Amino acid sequence: MDCKEKAFQWVDTHHDDMISLWKQMVSIDSGIGVKEGGMEMGNLCAGILEKLGFSIRRYSFEKCGDTIIGERGDLSKPYPILMGHMDTVFYEGEPKKRPFTIKDGVAYGPGVLDMKGGDCIALSVLTALHEAGFDFPCKVILVADEEPAHCFSNNPEIIEKESKGAKCAFNFETGFPDHDITVQRRGCWRFTIETFGRGSHVGNDPKHGRSAINEMAHKILDIEALTDYDKGYNVNCGVIEGGTVPNATPAYCKMDCDFRYISNDDLPKLKEMVQKIVDHVYVDGVTSKLTTTEGFDVMERIPGNMELLKIAQEVAKEEGWPVPGPKLCGGGSDAAYTCKMGVPTLCSMGVEGEFNHTVEEYANVDSLFARAKLAIGILLKVGEKQS
Template sequence: MDDYLINKEAEMIDLLEQFVNMDSGSLDIHEVNQFSRELQRLFTCIGMDVVVNEQKDVGNHLVIRSKECVHPSILILTHMDTVFEKGTAKNRPFSRDTHRAYGPGVIDMKASLVSIYYVMKTLKEFSRQSIHEVELLITSDEEIGSIYSRDLIEKHAHNKRYCLVLEPARKNGAIVSARRGKGNFTLEVKGKAAHSGIEPERGRSAIEELAYKIIELHDITDEEEGINVNVGLIEGGTSANTISDHATAQVDVRFRTQEQAIEIEQKLNDIMANTEVDGTKISFEGEINRPPMEKTEQTEKLLRIIKRVGDELQIFIKDTETGGASDASFPSALGVPTVDGLGPVGGNPHREDEYLDLSSFVPRTLLLLHVIEELTKR
């Protein structure tokens, strides 16, 4: 099998070029569905059963199995959407040099989609029984928070023995064994406008109240414990000589454990219970929208298997924690042993210089192939 896959490297790069040159920004339903149809065609052509989960507000999700699959034990999570606007692929198409490939979505995560396609193609070609243990879920809204796919992910994660998530490996090749949870909130303050020179005593500054709240919010941060609260965007006021009657802030919250999430929500409620500037009013809305992916004992066992397989392939795997969010959090929160970052190695996702390390493309695909084979022996 290994030689078969190794000899497919040129084909894999050609398919990657095709994928990268197809726009699939999360909010462009037409482009995402066009890409989705190409994925459907490819997997159908190798004899896979493709179920389209139709959506109205985003592109369609895909659930892919072998036709003989009944009770798959492994869920593989990927996504087809990118963060880039329509026209990006035309203006900045796929390119490569000796060591790297470039283009919108090349590492996040179109290289992973090529990898899993060739893994399934290889298993099918060699009639491996492990193919019947795999269920592949390709979603269309990961980059905008998986609002429309979370229920589907949790449904298909239920009763699985393992979940493998194909976000890219870190720049140093490490895979991801833990991710912080995430919440997003909007703080709105209403005050009373007044001219700051003529009648300042009549005003109630929404910006002043917001400033107090920003300091209190940032004080929740505890970097040693993996807690971070960041007010990343603020707006307010109408002019420099007018006491502001409105101000808003967008708040990002990160945390390491579910217990921390409960504590943070209580602190947020306490902060918003009172105002410092008399006459101002507060509205605070939002939610914890991704649970943490915690490194459990079961995760450790899965990691040991992956690292042992890597050793046999001369791919020496390390694991790491990251603050970034991914769909890995959802199966992990359900108690399913989950490891992320099992895609190829690359860097600078969401940027113009996003890249795939070409030397990792086939080896990481081989790693995924052999991990599936090993997990289905158990």
């Protein structure tokens, strides 16, 4: 029995163990800003990696869990990276409200798809290959604040730094029911607009007021009109707040927006278009301010991504599995930062499902095992091609 068969056999005989690890991860409350849960996830993953012969380094932050760096073997030569994030988009208490459950072959729970299932796959793949006798040099990068776009850390810079010298990377982000693998992702620019007017009593002195909400309403229409699907742009005015009481002219309004784009070259043009809207005055006497908050870089479709995809397709054909095609994904991920360093990267290698970031989020249980085998096959083939 060769290494691949042994690793596949490990997966086949450890379904219960893999599901148990998946459940343990989903049950850990590592939502946005829940540092204790982020630390618990990091300690769990680090402990498993140490048993597989990895040394562990950490980057620590005040408001989120540690970034875990696992290293094994001679990394002076090109090596693969397995990566993911340990946090979920939900806030504290969600695992108690919606605990991990499986019904009719489908798993539910906060982060079951995005991306505790992918974390489980990455660690299971390394375990299966270890048990099969294949302890290849590699690095693991796991972060704890991906969902809020790393507003608690400098993880993008850390990922870029840690990616130097890598020959390829695999991000175990959300997989999709069509089995395709992400080779390109749109960027995400998040920004805030504030409008500053003048309050007044709308009964006694209505002419004195300058409505910040009125000004913002005009800007919302202008900004939403920047959506151009043919160019790969779409903008969402997602959160708005302002005013105090119905009988007072609102002196202040604030809006948070999310702009998606397809190329790094687009971002300066988009910022210029938005700035023009912000600078334009509709309500005399109201001023406006634009502030960039956070976001994700574009995951560029570099040639190496397509070469890695060909390897994934070869594995699928050899095993008689659905052959994955290339996917352009609208959601951001940390694969942007390995690609930025020129490292060929495949993303969305995790469990397959739908409805990320909602209470309807689900993952297909069988994909936990199928995707583990696909990753095993790819890693072994990458080793064969570059040995």
